[in-house]
Structure formats: structure tokens, C-alpha cells
Amino acid sequence: MNVLLIGSGGREHALAMALAKSPLLSKLYAAPGNPGIGELAELVEISVADHAAVVAFCKANDVGLVVVGPEVPLVAGLVDALEDEGVAAFGPSRAAARLEGSKGFAKEFCAKFHIPTAPFARFEAAEPAKDYLRRQGAPIVVKADGLAAGKGVIVAQTLQEAEAAVDMMFAGAFGAAGASVVIEAFLEGEEASFFALCDGTRAVPFASAQDHKRVGEGESGPNTGGMGAYSPAPVVDAAMEARVMAEIVEPTLAGMAELGAPFRGVLFAGLMIGAHGPQLIEFNVRFGDPETQAMLPRLEDDLLALMLACAEGRLGEAAPKLSERAALTVVVAAKGYPAAPKPGGEISGLDEAAKEAVVTIAGARREGGRLLADGGRVLNVTGLGADVREAAARAYGALGKLRYEDGFFRRDIGWRALSP
Ligand code: AMP
Ligand code: GLY
Numbered sequence: 303m304n305v306l307l308i309g310s311g312g313r314e315h316a317l318a319m320a321l322a323k324s325p326l327l328s329k330l331y332a333a334p335g336n337p338g339i340g341e342l343a344e345l346v347e348i349s350v351a352d353h354a355a356v357v358a359f360c361k362a363n364d365v366g367l368v369v370v371g372p373e374v375p376l377v378a379g380l381v382d383a384l385e386d387e388g389v390a391a392f393g394p395s396r397a398a399a400r401l402e403g404s405k406g407f408a409k410e411f412c413a414k415f416h417i418p419t420a421p422f423a424r425f426e427a428a429e430p431a432k433d434y435l436r437r438q439g440a441p442i443v444v445k446a447d448g449l450a451a452g453k454g455v456i457v458a459q460t461l462q463e464a465e466a467a468v469d470m471m472f473a474g475a476f477g478a479a480g481a482s483v484v485i486e487a488f489l490e491g492e493e494a495s496f497f498a499l500c501d502g503t504r505a506v507p508f509a510s511a512q513d514h515k516r517v518g519e520g521e522s523g524p525n526t527g528g529m530g531a532y533s534p535a536p537v538v539d540a541a542m543e544a545r546v547m548a549e550i551v552e553p554t555l556a557g558m559a560e561l562g563a564p565f566r567g568v569l570f571a572g573l574m575i576g577a578h579g580p581q582l583i584e585f586n587v588r589f590g591d592p593e594t595q596a597m598l599p600r601l602e603d604d605l606l607a608l609m610l611a612c613a614e615g616r617l618g619e620a621a622p623k624l625s626e627r628a629a630l631t632v633v634v635a636a637k638g639y640p641a642a643p644k645p646g647g648e649i650s651g652l653d654e655a656a657k658e659a660v661v662t663i664a665g666a667r668r669e670g671g672r673l674l675a676d677g678g679r680v681l682n683v684t685g686l687g688a689d690v691r692e693a694a695a696r697a698y699g700a701l702g703k704l705r706y707e708d709g710f711f712r713r714d715i716g717w718r719a720l721s722p
Pocket of ligand 1: 420487
């Protein structure tokens with residue numbers, strides 16, 4: 303079968319590596335891809351936002367499955383456009399992608415279907431939002447309703463900060479994504495990411511992970527897309543996994559089916575695990591980046607076969623098999639990330655590093671024989687080992703082989719799992 307992979311980051315490079323192992327795969331295409339993905343796939347120059355062009359490419363090239371990596375094309379309805387023309391896709395419809403595309407929708411959905419999450423209120427104007435903030439007090443969390451590339455959430459420690467966040471959002475800092483604002487209670491506990499494969503009516507657990515969102519060591523500095531991750535998450539033991547499935551994932555599948563928007567693809571539940579058990583921080587409707595780079599090297603089943611089963615509504619009862627081994631991913635970013643990453647820095651030593659760890663390209667381009675940074679998050683290095691400590695030692699050992707003067711990485715990825 304021919305497969306078209308949509309996306310261009312480290313997550314998609316990891317997906318390409320897993321798909322390339324499938325005996326079902328004839329040819330892999332990627333749009334737009336990156337130089338790492340280009341070693342495994344034919345890169346095609348179609349605009350992902352042009353749904354008709356993607357459909358036409360699939361028909362002309364006998365594509366049997368489209369795998370959509372990022373959230374933007376899902377929320378824009380790419381899967382609907384493909385399915386309307388008989389092309390199978392891994393990922394939710396536009397209606398089901400509202401779980402990520404609108405935080406207000408997700409919160410109202412949780413309330414309706416009794417899914418544990420922080421108490422909230424939703425506002426369309428600044429004054430009532432600020433009245434509510436003053437009644438609730440800080441700490442409190444202010445979120446733009448729509449997609450904001452991971453920047454639309456302000457965890458405010460003071461009322462002033464929260465009011466400033468409300469003003470900024472209604473002033474249009476996130477465009478239409480901030481026309482509606484969700485304010486919710488601050489949750490305490492330990493964060494974890496949980497991933498389940500879904501076929502519209504059935505969900506099976508895939509894997510858990512933990513990531514590090516802050517740019518600096520010791521969880522300091524601004525939030526980023528993620529500076530590193532490890533899998534599995536020690537807080538998600540078998541008993542916790544069973545609770546997450548029963549209290550969050552299964553009611554979500556049933557609720558979305560009841561609303562006429564059955565969920566297919568991978569459901570990513572961002573969790574806060576505290577004294578009352580798991581609570582939902584947010585839904586994502588796709589694989590996480592960089593969690594995927596840590597999870598997929600543990601997968602022992604055929605990813606393409608699993609994705610086809612999700613797309614075709616025939617997922618089995620058994621959960622996919624993942625290795626007991628741990629994996630840990632360190633993100634290498636360009637200096638200045640996230641505010642102003644320095645472009646164009648040269649990277650070398652990849653082949654040496656790749657002897658010890660899995661190296662994926664996140665944001666880089668080739669120019670002649672050289673590999674140059676082209677984005678904020680540039681590379682991901684994943685080590686595998688018997689436990690998180692061994693996985694970290696492998697990843698950091700491999701990082702020592704890389705040369706990239708204009709880059710940096712956190713040296714404390716996995717600290718929570720490593721501290722005694
Ligand atoms: P999100 O984009 O919704 O994942 O939010 C980004 C980060 O903000 C999360 O990973 C949490 O660290 C934090 N966060 C979001 N909502 C809450 C909440 N209700 N309580 C505490 N922290 C939160
Ligand atoms: N690592 C978080 C995300 O992919 O949204």
C-alpha cells in the first residue's frame with residue numbers, strides 16, 4: 303500500500319521510521335516532510351491546506367492511507383475531504399477534531415459526559431471574564447479557545463497576570479483563536495500524557511509519556527512545544543491506565559459517537575494526576591511532539607496495520623504491544639528558542655550520534671552537503687534502555703557526538719523519573 307504522511311517535524315520523522323518498517327508498505331510519500339523524512343519517503347510539493355490538491359495527489363498515486371501528523375489540517379477538515387472522495391485517513395474528522403480545536407467545546411463536552419476536569423467558565427468579552435476572575439482569585443488558568451500553536455494558555459499566579467491575559471486575548475493576540483476565552487481552576491498534581499488508538503467506537507491504550515514544556519532546566523523559563531519526553535510515564539501504572547481508560551477515554555469515545563462525531567485516530571489526553579485521580583487538562587487529537595519520538599521506538603506491532611484498523615473501524619480488543627523498555631527523547635533547539643531561534647546554524651555528527659540513539663530531524667534543511675537549522679526545535683535524540691536512567695545515558699551519550707554551536711538542549715530531561 304502507498305501511504306501519504308502529512309507534516310514536517312520530528313514527530314513525523316518518527317512516524318515515517320515506524321511506517322517504513324511495515325511489511326504492508328509499498329511506497330511512502332510525505333508532504334512537505336523534511337530531510338530526515340526524505341531518506342524514507344518521496345517528498346511531494348503539494349500545499350496541505352489545499353484539500354483538493356491532496357485528494358488529487360492520492361488518487362493519481364494510488365494512496366491507500368493518509369496519515370495526518372499535526373492538528374491544523376485535522377481541525378481544517380482534511381480527513382473529511384479525503385473520506386468524501388473515498389481515500390482512507392488516520393485522524394479525526396473536523397467535527398471530532400473540535401476536541402482540540404476548541405477548548406470551550408472540549409470543556410462543555412467534559413461537563414456533559416461527566417469527564418473529570420477543572421471547573422471552568424467560557425467568555426466572549428473581557429469585562430465579564432474579569433468579574434469572574436476577581437470572584438475566583440489566583441492561581442487560575444486563562445486559555446484562548448482556538449489553536450494557538452501551544453501559546454494560548456496562561457497559568458496565572460496573580461490576579462493581575464490573569465487580567466492581563468484576558469485583555470491580551472480579547473485584544474486579538476491570537477486572532478480568532480482568542481475571540482472566546484476559557485477560564486479554569488488551577489489543578490495540582492503530576493502531569494502525564496496518555497495516548498489511545500480509536501476507531502470510532504472502540505479505544506485501546508497505546509502508551510503513556512511525560513514531557514517537559516519549559517525551555518529551561520528545573521522547569522524554568524517560558525513554555526515551548528516540548529523540550530524532551532520519556533515513555534512510559536511512571537505515574538501511569540496499570541491501575542492508573544485502567545482509570546484513565548474508564549473515566550476519560552471511553553466516555554469520550556461514547557460521547558463523541560452520541561454527538562454524531564465518532565472519534566477515529568489517536569486521542570491524546572493531557573492529564574493532571576492528583577489526590578482525586580486523573581483529571582483532564584486538555585485533549586489533543588493527534589500524536590504528541592516530542593512524546594511520539596519516545597513512544598514509537600517502543601512499539602513492537604505494525605503501526606501501519608494499527609492505523610488502517612483505526613481508519614476502517616475494525617480495531618481489535620487487544621492493545622498494541624510496546625516494549626517494557628524505557629525511551630527518553632532530548633530536543634535540541636536553536637539558541638533563542640522559543641522567542642527568536644537563530645536560523646541557519648550548521649549541525650554535524652549525526653551519523654555518529656545515530657549509532658547510539660535514534661536521531662530524528664525536527665527543523666532543518668539541507669544545503670549542498672550541509673545540514674542547517676531551520677526552525678526552533680531542530681533535532682531529537684532518543685535513547686532506549688532497561689529504565690529511564692539507562693535511556694537517558696544513551697541519549698546524552700549520543701548528544702555528545704553532535705556538533706551544533708548555535709544549539710542547546712536541557713540536561714535534566716527525565717529528572718522526575720530519576721530523582722530517588
Ligand atoms: P495545554 O496547552 O492546555 O496543555 O496547557 C499548557 C500547560 O499549562 C499544561 O501542560 C499545564 O502545565 C498547564 N495547565 C493547563 N491547564 C492547567 C490547569 N487547569 N491547572 C494547572 N496547570 C494547567
Ligand atoms: N508535546 C505536547 C504536544 O504535542 O502538544
